[in-house]
Structure formats: C-alpha cells, structure tokens
Amino acid sequence: MKTPANFFKPLTIGAPEPIRELPIALERTIHFLPPHIEKMRAKAGQIAQKVDVLLGNLEDAIPIEAKEAARTGFIEVAKAVDFGPTGLWTRVNALNSPWFLDDMTEIVGTVGNQLDVVMIPKVEGPWDIHFVDQLLALLEARHRIRKPILIHAILETAQGVKNVNEIAQASPRMHGMSLGPADLAASRGMKTTRVGGGHPFYGVIADPDEGKPDKSKEQRAFYQQDLWHYTVARMVDACQSNGLRAFYGPFGDFEDSLACEAQFRNAFLQGCVGAWTLHPNQIEIAKWVFSPEVEEVRFAKRILEAMPDGSGAVMIDGKMQDDATWKQAKVIVDLARLVAEKDPERGAAYGL
Numbered sequence: 001m002k003t004p005a006n007f008f009k010p011l012t013i014g015a016p017e018p019i020r021e022l023p024i025a026l027e028r029t030i031h032f033l034p035p036h037i038e039k040m041r042a043k044a045g046q047i048a049q050k051v052d053v054l055l056g057n058l059e060d061a062i063p064i065e066a067k068e069a070a071r072t073g074f075i076e077v078a079k080a081v082d083f084g085p086t087g088l089w090t091r092v093n094a095l096n097s098p099w100f101l102d103d104m105t106e107i108v109g110t111v112g113n114q115l116d117v118v119m120i121p122k123v124e125g126p127w128d129i130h131f132v133d134q135l136l137a138l139l140e141a142r143h144r145i146r147k148p149i150l151i152h153a154i155l156e157t158a159q160g161v162k163n164v165n166e167i168a169q170a171s172p173r174m175h176g177m178s179l180g181p182a183d184l185a186a187s188r189g190m191k192t193t194r195v196g197g198g199h200p201f202y203g204v205i206a207d208p209d210e211g212k213p214d215k216s217k218e219q220r221a222f223y224q225q226d227l228w229h230y231t232v233a234r235m236v237d238a239c240q241s242n243g244l245r246a247f248y249g250p251f252g253d254f255e256d257s258l259a260c261e262a263q264f265r266n267a268f269l270q271g272c273v274g275a276w277t278l279h280p281n282q283i284e285i286a287k288w289v290f291s292p293e294v295e296e297v298r299f300a301k302r303i304l305e306a307m308p309d310g311s312g313a314v315m316i317d318g319k320m321q322d323d324a325t326w327k328q329a330k331v332i333v334d335l336a337r338l339v340a341e342k343d344p345e346r347g348a349a350y351g352l
C-alpha cells in the first residue's frame with residue numbers, strides 16, 4: 001500500500017494532479033456504441049443527447065477483424081461530436097490482449113482531452129489498476145492532458161470479486177465499477193447461458209403443507225431469486241465505502257424489457273447509480289429506473305423539511321423518521337435534483 005502522503009501525487013512528472021473527489025454527474029445510462037459501424041457513428045451525436053454517458057466499445061462483441069476500425073471509429077466520433085454534459089467513455093480491450101496498448105496510446109494521444117473515463121475489462125486485482133494508472137500518467141504527461149482520465153473497472157472474474165475492495169482502493173483515478181454478469185458467470189463456472197438477468201431455476205421452494213402427504217411441485221410455490229444479489233451487494237459496499245459509483249452491466253435479452261427493468265431496479269434499490277444500455281430500447285428503461293420515483297422524492301422532501309438540521313425524531317404518516325432516514329431522504333432528493341437539471345419534465349413532477 002502507498003503511504004497516504006503519496007497516494008495523491010501524480011505518477012509521472014507533468015501528469016495532471018489526481019482528483020480527490022469524483023465530479024458530480026448523472027450516470028444512469030452508459031450507452032454502448034459499436035464504433036466500427038459507420039451507421040452507428042453517424043448516429044452518435046443524436047444518441048449522445050439522449051443518454052448520460054456514451055461509450056465507444058472496443059472489446060467483446062467487436063469482431064477481431066474490426067478492432068482497429070472500432071478504435072479509429074471511436075476517435076473519429078470523439079473528434080466530431082460535441083458531447084456537452086454527456087460523458088465520453090471507452091471500453092478498451094483487456095490488458096492481456098494484443099490491442100490494449102494501441103487502444104490506450106492512440107486514444108489518449110488523439111482525444112485524451114475529450115475522454116472522461118476508460119473502462120477496463122476483466123480486472124483481477126489492484127495490480128491491474130496500478131498498471132493502467134501508471135500508463136495513463138505517462139500518456140497524459142506526453143500529450144499534455146489537462147484533467148486526469150478516470151478508470152472504471154468491470155467486475156467480471158471470480159478473482160476480481162474476491163479483490164473488489166482492493167480494486168476500489170487502488171488509485172485516486174478510480175471512478176467506479178460495473179458488474180459484468182456474462183464473463184463473471186463463465187469465470188465462476190455458473191451453469192447459465194445468458195448475458196445477465198435471472199434464471200428460472202434459481203430460487204426457493206415453499207415447504208409442503210404440514211400434514212399433507214402431497215409434496216409435489218404443483219402444491220408448492222416457487223420464488224425466483226436474483227442471481228446477482230450477492231455480487232451487486234459486494235460491489236456497492238466496496239464502491240460506496242471508497243467514494244466510487246457502482247453500476248449494473250449488460251442485460252442481453254433485448255425483447256424482455258420487463259425483466260430488464262426488474263434487474264435494473266434491484267440494482268438501483270441496492271445502491272447502483274446506473275446500468276449499461278446495449279439497445280436503444282433500454283435507454284428509456286434505464287433513465288426511468290435510475291431516476292427516483294416521484295412519490296419517493298415527495299416523501300423524502302417532507303422528511304428533510306420536517307427535520308431541518310437532520311437530528312432528533314419525528315413521525316410522518318405514522319412512520320418514524322430519524323437521522324438515518326434523513327440521510328436516506330437526502331440521497332433521494334440530491335439525485336432528484338440532478339435528474340431535474342437534466343430532465344426538466346421529470347423535475348417538474350418532483351416539485352423541488
């Protein structure tokens with residue numbers, strides 16, 4: 001571990017000062033753009049206005065023969081589009097791939113001043129972050145990048161989950177983490193064939209009725225459970241305790257919007273701030289789910305108003321409120337204010 005005095009020092013002479021606190025940003029949707037496809041590049045400016053973050057994907061799902069085209073396509077988009085308040089990220093290829101080094105050097109060298117965050121796949125431990133941290137500092141110094149490029153890790157290996165807290169603490173560049181359920185399922189040896197979401201066999205079955213000899217399936221309720229509950233909880237704890245943001249990753253069944261919404265909502269309620277959107281029909285789902293509910297915001301506002309300094313206890317509609325519910329209410333109202341700034345229609349419904 002680095003000493004606290006050295007933790008916030010630039011790793012290369014001439015690299016920008018590391019940040020001490022994440023910039024405030026609404027990041028409900030990280031929308032994945034395949035930048036090797038010309039039609040998608042042409043739509044990038046339009047999509048950027050609808051999402052909170054636009055990410056140029058260079059890793060999985062990009063065919064091997066299109067890896068270079070995706071990289072140059074991303075650079076083209078980053079140069080051409082005015083992103084305004086929308087974040088610009090890229091997912092580079094994995095550290096052990098033949099493309100990673102050129103992804104980093106070419107992108108930082110050409111559009112490093114536009115890039116907010118680089119997403120690193122298959123992070124196994126803090127050593128991966130240290131390596132990217134140093135490389136970024138060298139590239140930033142060489143190309144006179146003005147603000148530090150942040151790192152977002154995908155949590156998608158069994159080893160990465162084991163080391164989740166050390167990854168979160170590895171660098172002041174850490175922005176947050178996303179759950180990568182597809183690679184994680186493979187790494188863990190889970191017996192599934194899906195990109196995220198639940199599984200109909202993963203659940204609990206009710207006891208048979210006492211005294212009844214019939215123990216058959218038909219007589220007993222089965223409740224499907226969330227396969228990702230444990231991992232999301234570990235990721236949220238590691239992120240929140242280190243001042244980072246946690247995200248649910250991809251949901252692969254584009255036709256099942258109800259299941260996508262349910263998975264995103266579980267993540268939201270557990271503390272995640274956003275999710276990946278791979279298909280345009282997931283953008284509105286993510287924006288809706290990761291914005292607080294109107295009734296919840298109004299109730300939270302009543303809590304804050306009833307306890308102006310956040311101390312003591314009051315009753316509202318028969319429910320006890322104290323310091324802890326005041327803090328929960330503040331999380332919701334702060335998020336609602338951010339949403340309202342970007343989305344005045346939703347903001348009006350909040351009545352802030």
Ligand code: GLV
Nearest residue numbers: 156180181182183
């Ligand atoms: C995302 O990269 C995943 O593997 O789920």
Ligand code: MG
Nearest residue numbers: 060156180183
């Ligand atoms: Mg993956």
